[in-house]
Amino acid sequence: MYRLTGLLTIVVLLASCSSEEPQEHVQEAQELTVYTHRHYEADQELFAQFEKEHNVKLNVVNASADELMNKMKSEGELCPADVLITVDAGRLQRATDQGLLQPTSNPAIEAIVPSHLRDAQGHWFALTKRARAIAYNASNTTLPEGLAIEDLAAPAWKGKILVRSSENIYNQSLLASLIIHHGRDSALSWAQGVVANMAREPKGNDRDQMKALYAGEGELAIVNSYYLGKLVQSEDSLEAEVGKAITLYFPNQDGHGAHVNISGIGVAKHAPNAELAQTFIAHLLSVPSQEVFSSANFEYPVNSNATVDPLLASWGSFKEDDVSIAALGAHNKEAVLVFDEAQWK
Numbered sequence: 001m002y003r004l005t006g007l008l009t010i011v012v013l014l015a016s017c018s019s020e021e022p023q024e025h026v027q028e029a030q031e032l033t034v035y036t037h038r039h040y041e042a043d044q045e046l047f048a049q050f051e052k053e054h055n056v057k058l059n060v061v062n063a064s065a066d067e068l069m070n071k072m073k074s075e076g077e078l079c080p081a082d083v084l085i086t087v088d089a090g091r092l093q094r095a096t097d098q099g100l101l102q103p104t105s106n107p108a109i110e111a112i113v114p115s116h117l118r119d120a121q122g123h124w125f126a127l128t129k130r131a132r133a134i135a136y137n138a139s140n141t142t143l144p145e146g147l148a149i150e151d152l153a154a155p156a157w158k159g160k161i162l163v164r165s166s167e168n169i170y171n172q173s174l175l176a177s178l179i180i181h182h183g184r185d186s187a188l189s190w191a192q193g194v195v196a197n198m199a200r201e202p203k204g205n206d207r208d209q210m211k212a213l214y215a216g217e218g219e220l221a222i223v224n225s226y227y228l229g230k231l232v233q234s235e236d237s238l239e240a241e242v243g244k245a246i247t248l249y250f251p252n253q254d255g256h257g258a259h260v261n262i263s264g265i266g267v268a269k270h271a272p273n274a275e276l277a278q279t280f281i282a283h284l285l286s287v288p289s290q291e292v293f294s295s296a297n298f299e300y301p302v303n304s305n306a307t308v309d310p311l312l313a314s315w316g317s318f319k320e321d322d323v324s325i326a327a328l329g330a331h332n333k334e335a336v337l338v339f340d341e342a343q344w345k
């Protein structure tokens with residue numbers, strides 16, 4: 001990215017030396033500051049393209065979502081961030097509730113992002129989608145047809161389920177979706193049922209659940225879809241082996257659809273360049289950018305005109321739960337309490 005920026009600077013300088021036009025015609029590069037919790041190569045590639053196409057210098061600040069939000073809070077009006085990029089509805093809602101984002105109204109962006117995948121006031125917009133699906137090893141396990149995530153609380157799954165800790169926001173949003181669909185009491189019984197069915201105490205990340213599955217520690221794992229892509233394409237031979245052995249199952253196809261979460265972006269409350277920030281958001285939502293997210297990071301495009309990467313397409317198309325992402329965020333605190341009550345570690 002820096003090399004590209006450097007090249008760009010040289011090109012601009014050469015243009016200013018060789019051109020006979022007055023120098024004031026050479027535009028100074030504008031700057032845009034991006035606070036991002038994502039740390040993927042796909043993002044770096046898209047950022048570099050934006051710099052080149054729009055003659056903008058991006059200042060990218062990478063840290064955890066909590067660190068970035070605390071930084072925005074403590075910097076207040078002096079915060080240089082133009083946009084905040086993070087993953088999961090819960091975090092985007094938290095940033096909105098804390099007053100860190102500003103409402104944005106932009107018809108071009110709104111035409112791309114379906115209404116359930118953005119904040120009604122435009123505080124944030126989804127950039128990519130990821131399904132929270134069920135992973136299994138098809139060589140030794142068959143899953144029944146019509147399986148719903150709700151079914152995993154049934155005694156038939158005792159000792160068979162691998163899933164990470166309830167501190168994880170992906171699980172919190174999944175539980176929030178069950179609170180929305182069935183109410184708090186039903187969501188609590190579900191969480192208690194899953195706890196009773198766990199193959200082991202929750203530990204590790206989604207990739208670790210699939211590794212444990214491959215090692216025969218359980219029969220199914222609850223994971224985000226893109227982690228399977230990361231395993232399949234991993235340079236680590238064991239991870240690649242695990243990836244090849246695992247199949248994804250999208251639950252709830254006969255009902256409300258598989259739970260889907262997002263990564264998203266919002267314009268910072270005190271953005272020095274709010275207008276340019278919108279151009280940046282539109283760039284990330286363009287068809288070519290969306291296809292990079294899909295092919296390089298195995299996420300599903302938000303822009304319906306973008307083609308899904310062949311690896312993702314090989315997992316099959318599926319019905320998505322279209323519960324509003326904002327509602328997931330709004331039920332995050334309740335989900336955390338329900339998990340505590342269910343003693344899901």
Ligand SMILES: [Fe+2]
Pocket residue numbers: 224
């Ligand atoms: Fe993740």
